[in-house]
Amino acid sequence: MRIQILISLVVLLFVAGYLLYPYLQSSYLPGYTEVSTKPYIPEALPPPVPPSAPQTVAKGTTTTSGQVTYLGTRQVSYTASVEMEVNNTSYVAARISQIAQQLSGYVSHMYVVNNSAQITVKIPQEFMQSFLDQLSSMGKILQKSVTANDVTDQLIDLDIRIRNLQAEESRLLKLYDMAKDVSEIIQIEDRLSQVRYQIEMLQAQKTNIEKMVQYATVQISLIIPSKPQQEDHWKWVMDIASKAFWGAIALIAIAVAGGLPLSLVILAAYVVYKLIKKKQ
Incomplete structure (x- = not known):
């Protein structure tokens, strides 16, 4: 039962990391840059102007x-x-x-x-x-x-x-x-x-x-037009996994950084409580 709960927590952590990755990368992952996967579409060029009728050669x-x-x-x-x-x-x-x-x-x-x-x-x-x-x-x-x-x-x-x-x-x-x-x-x-x-x-x-x-x-x-390259599915999977991993790391770091002061207060209170109880 405990193992199932632990696995569920890890999965939820990675899913949350992947979903929050775009928002976390700018503040907590400065070394990573989002690479656009959209195809490059050049600006439309104006249609060529048809040439006028050729001029007649005169003698x-x-x-x-x-x-x-x-x-x-x-x-x-x-x-x-x-x-x-x-x-x-x-x-x-x-x-x-x-x-x-x-x-x-x-x-x-x-x-x-x-x-x-x-x-x-x-x-x-x-x-x-x-x-x-x-x-x-x-x-x-x-x-x-x-x-x-x-x-x-x-x-x-x-x-x-x-x-x-x-x-x-x-x-x-x-x-x-x-x-x-x-x-x-x-x-x-x-x-x-x-x-x-x-x-x-x-x-x-x-x-x-x-x-x-x-x-x-x-x-x-x-x-002859070149054939479109087939999409690399493994690259797509690795990209998702990388985003989920670094997003999870960022969430853990945020949780640790945000909860550290409260954890120290709770730990200090617990130590004082133990000392008082021991003297009694």
């Missing part, structure tokens, strides 16, 4: 002063970045390549592994929005951004520099036809070679920029 014309002007809209290149969750990276990567070809585009880079993939697609500017819309049907879009870069001034500058070098090339050719001295011919040929090299370099830069305007670049990251 350049030259005025009598040599300055290049552009009819219609300015020259703009677009770069899009998309991160999305999919169930099968290989299948979605193949589907992306197929859609790019259907829209007169192509895949310039592709790297596929088991759980992720990195793909770069070049797509005609007028079909960029259609391509992005079709991506949304293949998985869950985690992040999407579109950047526009106005390259009109760069094209104007390159065109002017090319025309100036071409004019210099024409003058050098005339001087070459008129030259009679060997050393003078060598100097003209050397300068003519430099001018033609610069013209080729600038024309290559201009061609690359024009391709950037004609074809939008879409960088795609594919990932």
Whole structure:
């Protein structure tokens, strides 16, 4: 009977310790900090703003002063970045390549592994929005951004520099036809070679920029969502046991600290009572 009472008292002590643990820890258990078990929920991000319709590429014309002007809209290149969750990276990567070809585009880079993939697609500017819309049907879009870069001034500058070098090339050719001295011919040929090299370099830069305007670049990251970790039941049990134990210790400490003065008074009275009774 006594053992059953003792066990019941111990169980009640631990239950009380667990229930009072949150209130006791701040005052009597300063070394222990309550760890939140709630899952982290990030703040909701605003939905991405859909890009406006791609601007039409206008052909350049030259005025009598040599300055290049552009009819219609300015020259703009677009770069899009998309991160999305999919169930099968290989299948979605193949589907992306197929859609790019259907829209007169192509895949310039592709790297596929088991759980992720990195793909770069070049797509005609007028079909960029259609391509992005079709991506949304293949998985869950985690992040999407579109950047526009106005390259009109760069094209104007390159065109002017090319025309100036071409004019210099024409003058050098005339001087070459008129030259009679060997050393003078060598100097003209050397300068003519430099001018033609610069013209080729600038024309290559201009061609690359024009391709950037004609074809939008879409960088795609594919990932497979990770499986949720199974809850560790043993960790949950140990957490409850730890809270109950330290709560019980705190209750015992409070009981001892609160009852010590009264216990001393009772003990002193009992000793005096024994002494008086012994003398009698």
